[in-house]
Amino acid sequence: MDLSQPVEENYANPKTCFFHVLFKASALAFYFLSTLFVNSFVIIFVITVVLAALGFWVVKNVSGCILVRLRWWNEINEQGESIWRFQCLDQESLARINQKDSWLFWWTLYLNAVAWGIFGIFSVVRLEVDYLFVAVCFSLAIANIIGFTKCRKDARNKIQGFSSRTIASRFSSTLQSAFSLA
Incomplete structure (x- = not known):
């Protein structure tokens, strides 16, 4: 066994991923x-929308917090x-996120x-009524994408702002100490 080879990273939260x-x-x-x-539109509608809503909630409130x-x-x-x-968590915690x-x-x-x-396109092409609840499920998926993308951008901006302020304060303290010694 060659120890110089990097060990492949495993999932840190396999249950949450599952x-x-x-x-x-x-x-x-x-x-x-x-x-x-x-053939029952009502049964398909109710169960599909409930499952999609549960998926939305789990991603938004559980797996998003744990995984990213x-x-x-x-x-x-x-x-x-x-x-x-x-x-979002601090810079150190974000840096330790399992890839x-x-x-x-x-x-x-x-x-x-x-x-x-894709399911929505097929529903519209077939002229089926199920495009209504496919639209609901699609909108839940898009809402999570928009929310987490905006959240990730906000986290990056906060980290960059914190880094800039830290560097600026260290630079100014270094200059102050350099001129105070002279």
Whole structure:
């Protein structure tokens, strides 16, 4: 065994990864399989939308916090304006995010939206009524993508701002100490 070879990184949170994928895949699988075997629009609609909503909630409130250390929510203030709120850990915690966990999180997020988009196109082409709940599932997937993308950008901006302030304060303290010694 060659110890100089880097050890391949494993998933840091395999259970969270499993449930992240499970909740996303369950809505897609149920929708796809039920359209083949079940003729009841109401049953397919209710179960698919409930599974998609559970997947949305799990990603937004559980797997996003654990796998990529990001969390977002949207509030409406008294004036009726939408305000995005973002939460992320400090720079050290963000630097320690497991790359496989992060990769799985982001790819599952995007592939889920692509799959619902494809199902939506097929529903419209077939002129089926199920495009209505496919649109609901697609909008939930897009909402998570938008929320987490904005959250990631906000986290990067905070880190860059913190780094800039730290460097500037160290530079100014170095200059002050250099001129005070002279």
